[in-house]
Amino acid sequence: LDPGPSRVAIVGRGLIGGSIELALAQRAPSIEVVALDRGEDLAAIAGADLVVLAAPVLENISLLRAIQPHLGPSTIVTDTGSTKAAIMEGAQGLRFVGGHPIAGVAGAGRTFARADLFAGRRWILTPGHSTPAADIKTVTVLAEWCGARVELLDAVDHDRIFALVSHLPQLAVSALMHVAGTHSGEEALALAGAGLRDATRLAASPPEIWRDVIATNRDSVSKALDLLIQALVEMRDDATGEALTRIFASAAASKRRLDDAPI
Amino acid sequence: LDPGPSRVAIVGRGLIGGSIELALAQRAPSIEVVALDRGEDLAAIAGADLVVLAAPVLENISLLRAIQPHLGPSTIVTDTGSTKAAIMEGAQGLRFVGGHPIAGVAGAGRTFARADLFAGRRWILTPGHSTPAADIKTVTVLAEWCGARVELLDAVDHDRIFALVSHLPQLAVSALMHVAGTHSGEEALALAGAGLRDATRLAASPPEIWRDVIATNRDSVSKALDLLIQALVEMRDDATGEALTRIFASAAASKRRLDDAPI
Numbered sequence: 001l002d003p004g005p006s007r008v009a010i011v012g013r014g015l016i017g018g019s020i021e022l023a024l025a026q027r028a029p030s031i032e033v034v035a036l037d038r039g040e041d042l043a044a045i046a047g048a049d050l051v052v053l054a055a056p057v058l059e060n061i062s063l064l065r066a067i068q069p070h071l072g073p074s075t076i077v078t079d080t081g082s083t084k085a086a087i088m089e090g091a092q093g094l095r096f097v098g099g100h101p102i103a104g105v106a107g108a109g110r111t112f113a114r115a116d117l118f119a120g121r122r123w124i125l126t127p128g129h130s131t132p133a134a135d136i137k138t139v140t141v142l143a144e145w146c147g148a149r150v151e152l153l154d155a156v157d158h159d160r161i162f163a164l165v166s167h168l169p170q171l172a173v174s175a176l177m178h179v180a181g182t183h184s185g186e187e188a189l190a191l192a193g194a195g196l197r198d199a200t201r202l203a204a205s206p207p208e209i210w211r212d213v214i215a216t217n218r219d220s221v222s223k224a225l226d227l228l229i230q231a232l233v234e235m236r237d238d239a240t241g242e243a244l245t246r247i248f249a250s251a252a253a254s255k256r257r258l259d260d261a262p263i
Numbered sequence: 264l265d266p267g268p269s270r271v272a273i274v275g276r277g278l279i280g281g282s283i284e285l286a287l288a289q290r291a292p293s294i295e296v297v298a299l300d301r302g303e304d305l306a307a308i309a310g311a312d313l314v315v316l317a318a319p320v321l322e323n324i325s326l327l328r329a330i331q332p333h334l335g336p337s338t339i340v341t342d343t344g345s346t347k348a349a350i351m352e353g354a355q356g357l358r359f360v361g362g363h364p365i366a367g368v369a370g371a372g373r374t375f376a377r378a379d380l381f382a383g384r385r386w387i388l389t390p391g392h393s394t395p396a397a398d399i400k401t402v403t404v405l406a407e408w409c410g411a412r413v414e415l416l417d418a419v420d421h422d423r424i425f426a427l428v429s430h431l432p433q434l435a436v437s438a439l440m441h442v443a444g445t446h447s448g449e450e451a452l453a454l455a456g457a458g459l460r461d462a463t464r465l466a467a468s469p470p471e472i473w474r475d476v477i478a479t480n481r482d483s484v485s486k487a488l489d490l491l492i493q494a495l496v497e498m499r500d501d502a503t504g505e506a507l508t509r510i511f512a513s514a515a516a517s518k519r520r521l522d523d524a525p526i
Binding site: 189231244 | 384508
């Protein structure tokens with residue numbers, strides 16, 4: 001019977017770190033939680049058996065080094081970033097299990113933190129090839145305290161998949177809202193129907209988070225952008241409507257699969 | 264005091280035509296309504312003082328000729344298509360007022376028709392320069408029976424604006440869903456968060472409707488696609504994160520304007 005970690009340190013108290021804090025207070029009230037704002041003295045993490053890095057990706061990668069003096073031999077480290085290969089690379093030599101909780105709909109920042117942000121959602125872990133099962137188990141307990149269910153994935157596969165199903169959608173929506181907003185004029189934007197409003201919810205996402213995500217997954221994101229650009233060029237040069245028909249049919253079929261898939 | 268039309272003929276009984284039919288039955292039960300499925304004998308429209316063309320755009324344009332033998336000298340014709348310049352061109356010589364009701368969220372086809380589909384929404388009219396005010400008034404009464412409020416717009420301005428706020432979003436979302444679905448694989452799609460699901464509601468739109476829309480607004484749609492492709496290329500070639508930061512900031516500002524605008 002695995003009691004899970006008894007002392008958890010969280011570095012970063014935004015939407016993700018803050019929500020983990022709230023979930024632990026609710027679901028695991030007997031464990032000790034130390035939560036640090038970015039920039040606070042990392043000495044406070046000493047004695048933790050699990051450290052959760054919940055800052056933007058590049059800062060998490062820097063923190064891997066900065067926390068080292070404060071880690072014991074049995075301290076496990078995990079993170080919550082949206083890319084996994086770069087941080088796995090940087091974490092060599094640590095007892096590290098990469099993590100990526102898939103949050104539900106929320107705004108950005110601590111204001112939107114909720115104990116149930118991860119309830120019923122996936123929490124992907126990307127252990128290395130030689131990661132002990134016990135370390136994976138410790139992070140799994142944390143995810144389950146947050147109400148999530150764990151799925152294991154190879155870090156490189158993770159990044160390739162999320163380039164297509166998460167990073168590309170974010171860039172496409174931001175580019176679309178930028179173009180529609182910049183070129184249509186003030187009153188014109190008011191003429192948009194529900195379609196544009198629904199399609200562009202992601203356009204409010206914080207650039208400082210996404211800059212790091214894209215920077216640490218550049219190859220896969222470039223390839224995904226090329227595929228999207230290619231499809232748009234085909235529709236632009238589509239004299240007969242053939243490309244539109246083909247791409248709409250493919251999109252409708254994928255949309256059905258997406259909506260039928262469990263969350 | 265204008266009583267509006269007393270005999271309305273609707274050609275096309277899909278989502279739009281069907282919803283107008285339901286709204287009239289509810290809000291103007293004393294008027295006579297003749298609703299024809301596409302392909303039915305157009306002679307049935309004889310005697311109507313308002314004819315509403317509610318088929319896909321290119322079919323509406325063909326119908327302008329086909330209905331002519333059945334129009335009286337005072338019959339006003341309107342349509343409900345998403346592009347306006349092409350049909351205005353084709354309607355010369357008729358008492359025609361172009362119309363474009365902006366429906367709320369709905370599926371495609373008659374199954375989704377609702378009496379309140381246009382309630383509280385805009386219904387754009389694009390009269391010609393010499394259209395009599397009385398003709399505009401007749402179509403306005405129809406729109407108001409459907410619960411919509413009328414806005415007048417030049418047909419060419421309409422098409423330029425809707426290329427950006429409606430046609431481009433549709434093509435971008437279909438291309439995005441096509442790419443994400445085709446290249447990520449069956450299980451991978453299930454890993455998508457709420458972001459992709461929300462962003463791609465439009466991916467279920469019917470290609471037969473959109474083929475006509477794009478075909479009758481090719482120049483403006485091409486320009487809009489070029490702007491989107493340009494933004495995506497900038498983000499793909501963005502070594503420093505400068506383009507991402509700039510485009511995200513522009514998108515977030517436009518998104519706030521969009522969400523603050525009245526529906």
